[in-house]
Amino acid sequence: MNDKTFTLAEANALLPQLKADLQRLQALADQYERLYRELQRRRAQEGASSLREDVKNNVNGINDGDDPFFELEGRLDFLRLEVDMEVANFTRKGVLLKMISPGLIDFPAVLDGENVLICWKEGEERITHYHSWDEGFRGRKSHPEA
Template sequence: MRRVEQPMFTIDEANAMLPLLQEELFKLQLLAQQFEEKYEELQIAKANREFAEPHRGTESDPFFELESQLEFMRMEIDLGIGNFERRGVMLKMINPGLIDFPSLLNGEKILICWKQGETRISHYHGYNDGFIGRKPHPGC
């Protein structure tokens, strides 16, 4: 199996990608919210059914449609997360959005990072530092 090199981004390249990534993140956040609501709906329906009447073995699964919708939504979420990976960026958190861009600074591998709410990318941290180790990027 051939190993694919991970792309490295400059601060300008990362900022140029940001509007598209923000749009994709927003769609993913909406889908995740809908998934959570649908999951809660399923749990309530199951709880209500348990209290209303004992389960009869002869009837069809009353939750099949909701469970199928959830499974489809989960696949859509996985696909959305994969879209970030295919672009070479790392989606660290869906809500609030947290995205890292592999980069180099003075020959050292770093992660340029963006947190939802920031208007542009201006910070970085080491691979092992995490978000808490953020520092202003010297290229900004």
């Protein structure tokens, strides 16, 4: 990560773009989760019947190389790359994405000479709180400039 620090005004100015980025990321993560559950469901269904067929084909010397999960696994791999790229975009902007859903974003800052994190939680209209690096979200306090 870079050494960027934000003022409260800078963090609030960046917030609309971060909210849009977060919505894209959440949609991708939801899509990934749905496809992953679908893959698990199909594997469970295929399980015993596929194993019996594989044994029969291997005994008979037949191995056609068809993977019934190849396409779905490929889509999952691609979605994972997209999710990783979206997460990296937050880092490139100098912010810390702490949680995807609900969204939780920290902005490194200096307040009264102390390194702190200005924090925003999804659903909040604007950024109004901060906490120390050690306290985390539970140690949130009202920002004096909010």
